Amino acid sequence: MADSVADRKTAAEQLDSFRDDVLAGLAEPIPAVPARCLYDHQGSQLFDRITRLPAYYPTRTETALLESIIDEVAARIPKGAAVVEFGAGSATKTPTLLRAIAPAAYVPIDISGAYLSESAAQLDADFPELRVLPVVADFVHPFKLPDAVARLPKLGFFPGSTIGNFVPRSATDLLRHFRELLGTGAQLLIGMDRVKPVERLIAAYDDRDGITARFNLNLLERINRELEGTIPLDAFRHEARWNDILSRIEMHLVAVRDVEFTVCGRPFAFQAGSSIHSENSHKYERRGARVLLLAGGWTPIAEWSDPAGDWAIVLAEAQPNRFAP
Numbered sequence: 536m537a538d539s540v541a542d543r544k545t546a547a548e549q550l551d552s553f554r555d556d557v558l559a560g561l562a563e564p565i566p567a568v569p570a571r572c573l574y575d576h577q578g579s580q581l582f583d584r585i586t587r588l589p590a591y592y593p594t595r596t597e598t599a600l601l602e603s604i605i606d607e608v609a610a611r612i613p614k615g616a617a618v619v620e621f622g623a624g625s626a627t628k629t630p631t632l633l634r635a636i637a638p639a640a641y642v643p644i645d646i647s648g649a650y651l652s653e654s655a656a657q658l659d660a661d662f663p664e665l666r667v668l669p670v671v672a673d674f675v676h677p678f679k680l681p682d683a684v685a686r687l688p689k690l691g692f693f694p695g696s697t698i699g700n701f702v703p704r705s706a707t708d709l710l711r712h713f714r715e716l717l718g719t720g721a722q723l724l725i726g727m728d729r730v731k732p733v734e735r736l737i738a739a740y741d742d743r744d745g746i747t748a749r750f751n752l753n754l755l756e757r758i759n760r761e762l763e764g765t766i767p768l769d770a771f772r773h774e775a776r777w778n779d780i781l782s783r784i785e786m787h788l789v790a791v792r793d794v795e796f797t798v799c800g801r802p803f804a805f806q807a808g809s810s811i812h813s814e815n816s817h818k819y820e821r822r823g824a825r826v827l828l829l830a831g832g833w834t835p836i837a838e839w840s841d842p843a844g845d846w847a848i849v850l851a852e853a854q855p856n857r858f859a860p
Contacts, residue, residue: 546648549646549648549671549673550761552673552676553572553757553761553762554761554762554799556568556569556572557572557758557762557798558798558799558801560811561798561803561811562803565812566805566809566810566811566812567811567812567813568754568811568812568813569675570700570813570814570815571646571673571675571700572754572757572813573750573751573753573754573813573814574624574645574646574647574650575647575753575757575761576647576649576650577753577756577757578647578750578753578754578757579624579645579647579650580650581746581749581750581753582624582750583624583627584746585742585746585747585750586627588742588744588746590738590739590742590743591739591742592735592739592845593695593696593728593739593846594627594628594695596841596843596845596846597628597694597695597696597726597846597848598627598628598631599841600839600840600841600846600848601628601631601632601694601726601848602631603839604839604848605631605632605635606635607837607839608632608635608636608724608837608848608850609635609636611722611836611837611850612636612690612722613688614637615638615639615687615688616636616638616639616687616688616689616690617638617639617640617641617642617680617684617687617688617689617690618632618633618636618638618640618641618642618689618690618692619642619644619680619684619689619690619691619692619716619717620641620642620643620644620691620692620693620694621644621674621691621692621693621697621713622644622645622646622674622693622695622697623643623644623645623651623654623655623669624645624647624650624654624695626643626654626655626657626658628694628695629641629643629658629692630658630661630662632692632724633658633662633665636690638665638690639666639684639687640665640666640667640668640681640683640684640687641658641662641665641666641667641668642668642669642670642680642681642684643655643658643667643669643670644669644670644671644672644674644678645669645671645672646671646672646673646674648671651669651671652669655667655669666683668681668683668684674709674712675709675712677712678716680716688720688721689717689718689721689722690721690722690723690724691713691717691721691722691723691724691725692723692724693713693723693724693725693726694724694725694726694848695726696726696727696728696816696846697726698710698725698727698817698827699727699728699783699815699816699817699818699819700814700815700816700817701815701817702815702817703817703827706817706827706831707827707830707831708831709831710723710827710828710830710831710832710833711831711832713831713833714831714832714833714853717853718853719853719854719855719856720852720853720854720855721852721853722850722851722852722853723828723833723850723851723852723853724848724849724850725828725848725849725851726846726847726848727819727824727846727847727848727849728816728817728818728819728845728846729818729819729820729821729840729844729845729846729847730782730818730819730820731818731845733777733779736777736784736818737775737777737784739784740775740784740786740816741773741774741775747773747775747786748772748773751773751786751788751813751814752768752771752773752788754788754811754813755768755771755788756768758798762798762799763797763798763799763800764796764797764798764799765796765797765798766794766796766798767794767796769791770790770791770792770794770805771788771789771790771791771794771811772788772789772791773786773787773788773789774786774787774788774789774810775787781817782817782818782819782823783815783816783817783818784815784816784818785812785814785815785816786812786813786814786815786816787810787811787812787813788810788811788813789808789809789810790805790806790807790808790809790810791807792807793805793806793807819847821838821847824847824849825838825849828849828851832853833851833852833853834851834852834853834854835849835850835851836850836851836852837849837850838850
């Protein structure tokens with residue numbers, strides 16, 4: 536009974552957060568909704584389909600790289616560690632890591648409770664001797680790790696270049712949040728996408744089959760379903776753009792005509808051609824990635840890249856703060 540009450544409370548808190556994010560974001564001079572709002576159960580399933588598309592290189596490239604370096608990674612991880620994965624989703628890359636380092640516990644964290652339960656149950660079945668302790672939470676905001684891992688050495692796992700969804704200021708704050716949560720001495724294994732030809736980037740975020748478009752438009756469906764929205768879905772289309780100055784792919788929901796609608800009873804109006812900015816995916820060169828990690832309190836101690844230089848996996852450490860500048 537206590538667990539089910541806790542689940543209901545978590546769901547209610549998440550709905551409040553979703554409502555606040557949407558209402559605040561749509562009212563901004565440049566309307567935008569945080570990318571995390573894309574990942575309800577339906578959105579998570581659609582994203583899982585995206586990761587298997589031929590043009591979507593990130594998952595395929597990172598998975599191959601991780602498999603090729605996993606012995607080197609494992610040699611650097613303390614025995615009996617707890618793996619804490621931020622934004623676990625379907626946890627497709629996680630088994631490779633878990634098999635290599637044999638941790639004492641695995642803590643998957645995700646905003647989508649139903650999807651997290653499914654992936655955690657599968658890992659529980661695949662690793663019967665491993666303690667799997669799922670946490671339903673928005674990892675951007677404060678939350679507590681399970682007491683069972685409090686005294687264990689910790690490895691944060693943040694694959695998929697999810698850090699790229701955040702503007703540099705927010706990404707720095709997030710990395711500092713991870714450091715505070717995991718503690719001094721913890722390690723962070725993070726995947727980061729690199730800059731590449733624009734045509735290849737656009738193809739990865741606007742596939743010919745329209746799965747990414749469905750993923751993006753699902754945000755509007757979610758608003759209608761959960762926030763009493765009246766958004767006409769045919770009034771918006773998906774668009775992926777490369778912003779060279781900011782070194783990022785942007786996803787937008789562009790109004791194809793003048794449209795008015797309400798969310799939670801609050802009115803909004805968009806002119807044809809205006810958009811709701813729904814996601815960023817920043818791409819980092821080698822030095823920029825290192826500076827970002829250092830600004831977030833993480834010192835890179837090892838770095839690997841695939842032969843084509845498309846992707847980087849960095850192992851960083853939360854070293855003690857120094858008094859020297």
